[in-house]
Amino acid sequence: MTDTAAPDPRDDAAEMTRVVKGARGTLSGAVLRHLRASGSPALRSAHQQVFENVDLDGTRLTTLAERAGMSHQAMGELVAELVEQGYLERFPDPDDRRSRRVRPTAEGRVLIDRGREYLEAVREEWERSLSDLTVGQVLEALRALARICEREPGPEAIRRRDG
């Protein structure tokens, strides 16, 4: 019997960190497992950001990278892998002969639909599991948390102490 249980929930703040941290990998991990189990075993977690940001009628690599918040070099590699797997295709940009655009193939659109369907099922079930609040409220609360955390130099209570 190993004493693996949390040390002692030393305070609510640490618990907040654990839960918020945990939520992330959980959701995208579940989508990934679903897609891999239903016919796309070579997908990797990083690929999700491509499908989340590509437009059906084509998107430039640089735009994809900006939307995903990453370098165009990193996005370029992800796209190359998905082209190889047959989910994306590149075609010349009609407006700019320097660049090309990326769009999902028919197979890619099927994949996107499967992911969306799964996410919608998760959301519906999550909604049903909440008694006194809605998913929309939870998401809005998380956005509020992000605003607090991103504000420099930190939450008001700390600013007061420092200043």
Added chain:
Amino acid sequence: MTDTAAPDPRDDAAEMTRVVKGARGTLSGAVLRHLRASGSPALRSAHQQVFENVDLDGTRLTTLAERAGMSHQAMGELVAELVEQGYLERFPDPDDRRSRRVRPTAEGRVLIDRGREYLEAVREEWERSLSDLTVGQVLEALRALARICEREPGPEAIRRRDG
């Protein structure tokens, strides 16, 4: 003006993914920035899991690794770096001469307190920013999401379709 804005929020499900994903790095990133700015510039994000799981009176490396959900080799490296920085110390395990324990030094305890203080300030401010719900409710909702996502083979709606 680059068209960096989200493609079009294709559906609520994708928005859910974005928000839940975003919340994670945001919170631990903010703690890290705070600690680095207030005297511990050499901390890296991976070090947080050590402080979150170490007991004041000492914890074995293997136990630390289990609590953090990672391999003991990886945890061993994190601990070594924090020992080098003076935040942790190792001492012989009184009950088992094969192993040693890890505990925070006085400096380490100060660091832990600073982190906790910051997190409590964030939590208080987050609580104040929420009108119709509490932080506790949001955390409970995230735990519910995790339960849905971790259950195999997926949410009920998909299981129904597959079966």
Added chain:
DNA sequence: CTCATGTCAGGTTGACTGACATTG
């Protein structure tokens, strides 16, 4: 010429697995 696009090469971080010495 400059600016945007995309590729190539190499580096960093945070994890992993395998092999091993030590000791109960």
Added chain:
DNA sequence: CCAATGTCAGTCGACCTGACATGA
């Protein structure tokens, strides 16, 4: 001998920066 602890070495995934060719 077996199991647990911890170290050493090597690998990987997901990103980064720098340098560069190409074309508007």
